[in-house]
Amino acid sequence: MQVAISIRNVTKIYENKVKALDNVTFDVYKGEIFSLLGPNGAGKTTLIKIITGQLEPTSGEVYVLGVSGKEFLRSDVRLRISYVPQENIIWPHLTVEENLYLMGSMYKIPKSDLKTRIRELLEEFELLEARKRLAKKLSGGMKRKLSIAMALMNDPDILILDEPTAGLDPRARASMLASIEKLKQLGKTILLTTHIVEEAERLADRVGIINAGKIIAIDTPDNMKLNSCGREVLEILFEEISDEIWDRILSIIPENNIAKAGDKLIIKQDNLPHIIEKIRSDEVLYSKILALSMRKSNLEDAFLFLTGQFLRGE
Amino acid sequence: MAILSIIIHKFKGAIRSKELYIYIIGFPLIFMIIYGSLAGSFYSKVEPIKIGFLNTDTSVEYTIGDATYRVNYGERFCTFLKSMKYEDTNVNVFNIINVSSREEAENKAGKLEVAAVLETPRGFSGNITNSLKSITYLTLAGILNEKAQEAYESGNYELAIRYWEALAEVSEFTNLTYSIKIILIGDPTYSKAMQVYELSWKYLVSFVFNEAQSFAILYADYLSEKYNITVSISNETVASNVERAFQVEFERIGGKEGLKESFMRMYYAVLVPGQIIQSIMIAAISVIYMVQREIESGLMERIKLTKISSAEYIGGILLSWGIVALFQAILMLAAAIILGYVQVVGTILHYILAITILVMAGILTASFSLIMTSFVRGEAAGSIVMVILLTVSLMIAGYFPIPNPVIGKLFGREFTIMDIAPWRSAITGLRKSLMLANIYSPVEVLPDFLLLTMWTILYVVLSFVVFSLRILRKRY
Numbered sequence: 139m140q141v142a143i144s145i146r147n148v149t150k151i152y153e154n155k156v157k158a159l160d161n162v163t164f165d166v167y168k169g170e171i172f173s174l175l176g177p178n179g180a181g182k183t184t185l186i187k188i189i190t191g192q193l194e195p196t197s198g199e200v201y202v203l204g205v206s207g208k209e210f211l212r213s214d215v216r217l218r219i220s221y222v223p224q225e226n227i228i229w230p231h232l233t234v235e236e237n238l239y240l241m242g243s244m245y246k247i248p249k250s251d252l253k254t255r256i257r258e259l260l261e262e263f264e265l266l267e268a269r270k271r272l273a274k275k276l277s278g279g280m281k282r283k284l285s286i287a288m289a290l291m292n293d294p295d296i297l298i299l300d301e302p303t304a305g306l307d308p309r310a311r312a313s314m315l316a317s318i319e320k321l322k323q324l325g326k327t328i329l330l331t332t333h334i335v336e337e338a339e340r341l342a343d344r345v346g347i348i349n350a351g352k353i354i355a356i357d358t359p360d361n362m363k364l365n366s367c368g369r370e371v372l373e374i375l376f377e378e379i380s381d382e383i384w385d386r387i388l389s390i391i392p393e394n395n396i397a398k399a400g401d402k403l404i405i406k407q408d409n410l411p412h413i414i415e416k417i418r419s420d421e422v423l424y425s426k427i428l429a430l431s432m433r434k435s436n437l438e439d440a441f442l443f444l445t446g447q448f449l450r451g452e
Numbered sequence: 453m454a455i456l457s458i459i460i461h462k463f464k465g466a467i468r469s470k471e472l473y474i475y476i477i478g479f480p481l482i483f484m485i486i487y488g489s490l491a492g493s494f495y496s497k498v499e500p501i502k503i504g505f506l507n508t509d510t511s512v513e514y515t516i517g518d519a520t521y522r523v524n525y526g527e528r529f530c531t532f533l534k535s536m537k538y539e540d541t542n543v544n545v546f547n548i549i550n551v552s553s554r555e556e557a558e559n560k561a562g563k564l565e566v567a568a569v570l571e572t573p574r575g576f577s578g579n580i581t582n583s584l585k586s587i588t589y590l591t592l593a594g595i596l597n598e599k600a601q602e603a604y605e606s607g608n609y610e611l612a613i614r615y616w617e618a619l620a621e622v623s624e625f626t627n628l629t630y631s632i633k634i635i636l637i638g639d640p641t642y643s644k645a646m647q648v649y650e651l652s653w654k655y656l657v658s659f660v661f662n663e664a665q666s667f668a669i670l671y672a673d674y675l676s677e678k679y680n681i682t683v684s685i686s687n688e689t690v691a692s693n694v695e696r697a698f699q700v701e702f703e704r705i706g707g708k709e710g711l712k713e714s715f716m717r718m719y720y721a722v723l724v725p726g727q728i729i730q731s732i733m734i735a736a737i738s739v740i741y742m743v744q745r746e747i748e749s750g751l752m753e754r755i756k757l758t759k760i761s762s763a764e765y766i767g768g769i770l771l772s773w774g775i776v777a778l779f780q781a782i783l784m785l786a787a788a789i790i791l792g793y794v795q796v797v798g799t800i801l802h803y804i805l806a807i808t809i810l811v812m813a814g815i816l817t818a819s820f821s822l823i824m825t826s827f828v829r830g831e832a833a834g835s836i837v838m839v840i841l842l843t844v845s846l847m848i849a850g851y852f853p854i855p856n857p858v859i860g861k862l863f864g865r866e867f868t869i870m871d872i873a874p875w876r877s878a879i880t881g882l883r884k885s886l887m888l889a890n891i892y893s894p895v896e897v898l899p900d901f902l903l904l905t906m907w908t909i910l911y912v913v914l915s916f917v918v919f920s921l922r923i924l925r926k927r928y
């Protein structure tokens with residue numbers, strides 16, 4: 139597989155001594171959707187800024203299509219990449235169409251091509267009807283789509299999206315995910331960040347879990363789940379987990395197979411029905427349980443087992 | 453062309469943002485209200501105004517007791533004017549040359565060799581004398597009457613009678629008629645002529661006050677001695693009686709319109725250009741907010757991934773603000789023309805110059821803003837630049853008389869301290885090319901134009917260097 143973006147031992151320490159990235163190494167392959175999954179403050183945006191030449195790493199090196207970060211902004215490779223930052227980059231007082239036009243002229247796209255390109259993108263992102271509206275008057279979802287459409291003006295090979303669904307309502311979010319999937323079908327390499335598990339699971343060919351500046355695991359969503367918690371997990375909700383309860387649990391399940399999150403336990407084990415049987419047979423333990431379910435594991439569980447933390451605050 | 457697209461879109465963006473209209477309309481309106489309410493006399497420069505003086509008056513004689521005085525108040529007024537200084541300075545207000553005839557006066561004023569010629573007409577001295585006597589009567593009658601009453605009530609009848617006799621004597625000054633008139637020969641569309649007109653009023657009143665004071669004191673002394681009484685007068689009593697019939701007649705040469713209109717026009721000739729440039733200066737502060745927003749939103753970083761060069765981007769911003777300035781100036785000028793403050797009197801060349809000046813003023817301010825944004829980040833930038841530009845614009849717009857010493861001369865144009873503020877040349881250039889186009893030829897606008905061009909180029913170059921180094925500079 140060809141490498142689109144290669145990140146080698148990147149560490150970033152900000153001026154205020156915050157270590158936002160700690161020896162990060164991974165590759166993004168051509169044509170895949172790679173999702174960086176991690177909680178707020180994990181270092182996702184920092185990494186993207188380094189890839190797009192906005193920030194200098196404290197140490198390490200980044201290569202985009204084989205060009206090192208030092209040469210990136212001076213080489214034509216920069217024209218084959220686009221990114222949409224967390225905050226929409228739009229000119230608020232220009233219409234949707236004008237925003238696209240201006241971005242297109244910044245890429246010096248010939249006028250005739252510009253018109254057709256704008257038309258395509260307007261259709262693609264369902265902005266055709268809104269094309270004469272001022273960008274500042276658009277809804278959050280439409281602004282986001284406009285941002286992405288603008289980033290696609292130059293028909294980049296690589297698209298980097300920082301939290302593309304942040305702040306969108308469920309409908310807009312679904313439509314955004316559909317758009318991103320379409321982009322993949324066009325053969326684009328997409329690197330996106332998210333702190334939302336469902337998104338990573340649905341979109342990503344591969345997921346990189348990042349926490350506190352470190353890459354914890356990189357794999358396909360299925361493998362990641364399989365390796366960290368198996369295909370299914372057991373989720374048990376207690377009124378309260380007292381020391382006695384905890385002891386009783388440990389007598390049934392090894393501690394390594396338990397992730398504790400407040401009054402909730404996630405349990406991974408090869409033979410879950412057998413575990414359930416054992417729990418049932420312990421009357422005292424069973425009586426303290428509010429809810430018990432066996433379900434398919436998700437990346438949230440994987441994250442929990444890998445980091446011992448919740449991805450999103452509950 | 454990419455830069456063209458940037459210019460067009462930035463311009464569109466700018467004129468669609470509501471902030472701009474606050475700057476374009478809100479601020480100038482506030483200033484127009486504030487400064488419009490101030491008298492037009494504030495716009496003078498602190499330097500002697502060259503005027504002619506034509507005295508066609510004849511001397512008069514008057515006697516007080518045994519003494520006979522022979523005076524020519526025309527001459528005295530001339531001497532008085534020569535001694536006038538600008539407040540708090542050692543600078544004479546007028547530089548007076550004597551003019552011997554009406555023809556000479558019209559000739560000199562017509563060629564603008566002098567700002568105007570002041571004429572004290574025949575009968576001036578007689579009228580002044582009558583006014584002095586009148587004022588003296590009004591001043592002394594009250595005092596003498598009061599003193600007589602006082603003496604009478606305290607039983608000193610003999611003293612009371614002497615006061616009454618003095619009162620009877622001063623009463624010969626009652627019912628004197630007078631009309632004090634001076635004639636101003638000049639072109640009312642010439643700002644300095646209008647300034648002389650205003651100053652003439654002011655100085656004529658203080659001249660009469662001065663003379664009245666001396667006359668009243670002289671007369672009071674005479675009465676005191678003659679009737680063996682004490683009469684003392686204060687300045688205030690004289691002052692309260694001075695405000696009587698005064699008249700400054702403006703005898704205009706050239707032009708057609710009436711005095712009042714031309715005065716208003718003159719007034720706005722000075723104020724409108726200052727105000728247009730001021731509002732352009734203030735509106736261009738939006739550049740800061742716009743650029744700050746673009747920096748914060750990451751657009752500046754984003755642009756680095758495109759094909760656009762920093763020169764093209766900065767150039768686009770600056771030129772678009774030149775166009776915004778033009779747009780703004782057209783709005784303001786249209787308002788001024790509709791209100792009748794501006795009359796279209798110049799040649800095409802005048803207007804081309806004026807338009808170029810306006811565009812340059814916009815570019816100049818935008819460059820200044822870009823330079824400032826490069827150094828001050830965040831919210832503070834806007835406020836800091838606002839304070840700087842507001843202060844500078846207030847100083848140079850010509851609302852107040854601020855000492856403005858000459859520091860040099862180039863192409864026949866005098867350079868003053870204020871020319872250090874780059875916008876000053878835009879104001880003076882605009883004043884000449886737009887408002888005073890009937891007086892100044894386009895060639896005479898050139899020194900201001902060149903100075904502005906020089907400043908603009910300097911600032912643009914600086915903004916390119918500073919902004920691309922500090923903001924658009926590549927991070928690697």
Ligand SMILES: Nc1ncnc2c1ncn2[C@@H]1O[C@H](COP(=O)(O)OP(=O)(O)O)[C@@H](O)[C@H]1O
Nearest residue numbers: 152154156158177178179180181182183184185
């Ligand atoms: N410009 C900066 N200066 C100092 N610290 C920063 C800066 N930007 C981000 N950080 C810190 O670096 C860490 C990672 O931030 P970020 O990359 O934005 O995380 P994420 O995008 O995953 O939420 C956080 O602790 C954040 O506070």
Ligand SMILES: [Mg+2]
Nearest residue numbers: 182183224300
């Ligand atoms: Mg982030």
